[in-house]
Amino acid sequence: MITIGLTGSIGMGKSTTTTMFAEEGVPVYDADAEVHKLQGKGGGAVEAIEAAFPGAVKDGAVDRQTLGERVFGHPEALNRLNGIIYPMLGAGRAAFFADAEARGCDMVVLDIPMLFETGGEARMDVVVVVSAPEQVQRERVLARPGYGADRLDAILARQMHDKEKRARAHFVIDTGQGFDHAREQVRQVIVAIRAGDWKRRASPA
16 A cells, blocks of 8 residues: 655645545545644543643643644744654554555555654655645735734744755645646546556655
């Protein structure tokens, strides 16, 4: 079973592209969605996060804004949070793989926003990067509620530059030309991977 790591910076259309892979019948593991579940009401990480960051839990769920203020810009705090979340994500990912194998799937997609930043590409067979022109990216993000230029720039400062991600990918999905065009690219990538074309491409650095 081929493991595809799908990543991309904020505002590039990664979540929409992930949905396109799922619509083509490829099982998708969404790391962000799993984190939301772990931090939501009744989630497995709620108690541990409250113990590590008192006051970060409200009404039985992690208040993501409060938690974000406590960890972003504070490497030690972020490492403490990752130490709680990552082992739990690993268990959920193992269950996802077991289910995909039981169903006889030939490939799976792991949607991991910080794939390169955490060295996760080394565990992938194929890396797909979702990208768009910088102006399109900024327009998308700044149109979201609660996002201003300062917040966007702070997020981008923690992420590998899009140019480097593109250079290290086996395949790039460009969403800057519209999502219909991106959907066709997704289909072409699936065909190429099944044909083994990814093996002939340079592996990520």
